[in-house]
Amino acid sequence: MAVAQRRPILALCLAGTVLCLLPGQGFVGSPAGRLSTSRVVARVGAEYQERQSPRDADLPFDAAAATGDTVDVSFKKRPFGILRYTPGNGGKGAMVQEVIGKSRYPGDPQGQGFAAGVKGGWVVKTINGQDVQTEDFNTVMDLLDDEVADPRFSKSVALAIEKQGGRKAQPAEAPIAITYATIPGYEWKGEVLGADWEPAHR
Numbered sequence: 001m002a003v004a005q006r007r008p009i010l011a012l013c014l015a016g017t018v019l020c021l022l023p024g025q026g027f028v029g030s031p032a033g034r035l036s037t038s039r040v041v042a043r044v045g046a047e048y049q050e051r052q053s054p055r056d057a058d059l060p061f062d063a064a065a066a067t068g069d070t071v072d073v074s075f076k077k078r079p080f081g082i083l084r085y086t087p088g089n090g091g092k093g094a095m096v097q098e099v100i101g102k103s104r105y106p107g108d109p110q111g112q113g114f115a116a117g118v119k120g121g122w123v124v125k126t127i128n129g130q131d132v133q134t135e136d137f138n139t140v141m142d143l144l145d146d147e148v149a150d151p152r153f154s155k156s157v158a159l160a161i162e163k164q165g166g167r168k169a170q171p172a173e174a175p176i177a178i179t180y181a182t183i184p185g186y187e188w189k190g191e192v193l194g195a196d197w198e199p200a201h202r
Contacts, residue, residue, distance in 0.1 A: 063093020068182035087137035121188025145171035
């Protein structure tokens with residue numbers, strides 16, 4: 001009799017365990033909340049550094065010193081596939097730090113930087129012919145309008161815009177022609193992202 005009573009109890013326990021292990025199921029069988037790893041264009045330079053925090057490998061630089069070789073690149077659409085920029089001394093200018101290391105398919109917007117050979121350590125010199133080499137960093141970022149950020153930042157971005165009194169500049173019209181310049185003697189020590197890099201690795 002005791003064995004017979006234990007069997008239904010054991011069956012219920014096993015059923016509950018299976019439900020808990022099913023993908024997307026919570027304890028009551030409803031879909032469990034999932035954290036999205038998709039990225040969207042954040043469209044703002046306000047508090048960019050708070051969202052894209054500096055790395056130990058970032059070395060200080062003077063944007064005005066970018067008098068070396070130049071490279072012209074045309075981006076058809078946003079985002080460009082450049083994950084992070086940093087400001088120069090005094091908050092002036094913008095340097096490329098991280099570029100997505102692959103193009104997933106022909107015409108992949110997030111593979112544009114990789115396909116064009118954009119490299120870390122390049123300073124943004126002009127945007128659609130406008131000299132921005134020593135412009136305020138937030139202004140450069142608003143013109144580029146190129147931040148790829150976690151969509152959970154959308155509320156903080158809106159608050160950042162309001163806090164600074166609006167955008168510093170309107171986004172440059174696409175296609176966007178950008179001239180990058182190098183700094184003679186500057187040794188960039190940032191991270192080169194490989195083809196196996198994914199947003200979840202951040």
